[in-house]
Amino acid sequence: MAYEIWHMYILGLTTLGDSAASLICDGKLIAAAEEERFSRVKHHSGFPYNAMQFCLDQAGIGIGDVEHVSLYWKPWILGHKAVQALKSLVISPDMFSARVDRGVAQVSDSYLGMLKLPRMIRRRYGGSGFRFRYLEHHLCHAASAFLVSPFESAAIFTMDGTGEETTTMFSHGRGTRIDPLKRIKLPHSLGQFYSAVTNLLGFDMFGGDEWKVMGLAAYGEPEFYEFFSRRVLTTNGNYDFHVNIRVLDHHLAKRYQFSDEALEALGPARRPGEPINERHQNIAASAQKALEDVVLYLLEGLHRQTGEENLCLAGGVAFNSVMNGRIINESPFKRVFIQPAAGDAGCSLGAAFLTHNTILKNQRVFEMDHAYWGPRFSNEECAGALGASGLKFETLPDEDLLPRVARMLAGGAIVGWFQGRMEFGPRALGNRSFLADPRRADMRELLNQKVKLREWFRPLAPSMTEESSAEIFGVHRNDPFMVTVFTVAEDQRARIPAVVHVDNTARPQTVSRETNPRYWNLIKEFERLTGVTALLNTSFNVQEPIVCSPNDAVRTFKGASFDALVLENLLALRPEQ
């Protein structure tokens, strides 16, 4: 007699900005991906049709097999947004009308759309057995970190632009429980503060340009720190913070409008495209320091309240890797866990685990120790893409391919490296990466300006074997997800200049032999040739989302100027080589 084995599938969804889907089976992650990788629209906002279908295909199931579908948002919590709109009436009537217009558009496009989701999914995909849940945004963030962390108990700190109304949350995670301890609400938002500074500096906060402010900060001095910490982002002695929107308002900043007080203190805002000067660098350095100091202060409170030595971080602000470095070095917490999709995409992961562990009270059986949860493509599929594009290629076994790629890298080539399952989260971690020689000081400029077509000051990061991090940093560091910045040991800086930022820091990916053996072996091949156990690793994309499929990689290869493309076991060289 045959018995069918029953599995519990739970699907988590993020649908507004950085849309994504995550699927878990019996409490273990099966698949997770951002919709942007399929749609090729950065930070895709809207239902993640492709990502959800990929998750179901990866598991070999249909929606009829899914028992629970959980969304990362409670669309009916709009009250605080209305209060915000009224507050803006006091500051700027012009802004008020824009906000009302936008609010109406948002409600009809997205929040009401969310209420229709269960029906839409049933109608489009069939299957009516699943139970649909709307979950609090910051609880999803908290779950996305804690429930997949190695910790049995931990303090959890989540911070972003905003959820339904909460922007920052203190929680305590124990076993499968997550107890919120404090919620800080709009307009007091660390994410919105940083976004406003992003626009003040002439960058685009909708395009995710917050990275640029952090990169630029290393070049400046905190000349304006007093202004930010006394007038804009203040603390009140109760492990709380306050953003003074009369001085720097996120919504006005969206339209490059700033208060007289801000302009008087900081000088004129930088227009997009205007050359970057020392003052801009100093504004970035000052805002960065103000953010870091407030977060360290809040964490002191969270530590007191929980007594925990473990900390989980999530929310978009948790991508601030410079801040994370200070948290590791200066906060009272001994261990810190941040998963690779710490932003809203990761809420799909959190929604699924929150449902499985916290709501349904199932034991935790999963720890996220790598980011490779996206699609994988076979050598045949890769050959198909290369063949269709007319590119010549060779097929090589790993024992020949890896030493050859290492030799090319040591000889100065930039290689598009595509293998295995795509990363979940914004960092390329050796499966969809541009690789280059970190010993060459000119590589940063070459990659930023000739290949990736972006600003000169963007730092580039190293991948290194786990075992070599102690040598490079002078103390063992473990960060498989490239979310923390550390100071490079003095004697190592000149060895890998392309991946050491102007302030002598680097944001490493420590590569594990267990979770990515092929990439680990490639780094070891490079070490055999050069004595350096690190590669320069930056995401495989040119002004687009990171490549997902072999076709994306081939199209990028044809349109950009890098030297070689590796798709699994296939190697294509640029014709002139």
Ligand SMILES: [Fe+2]
């Ligand atoms: Fe968020």
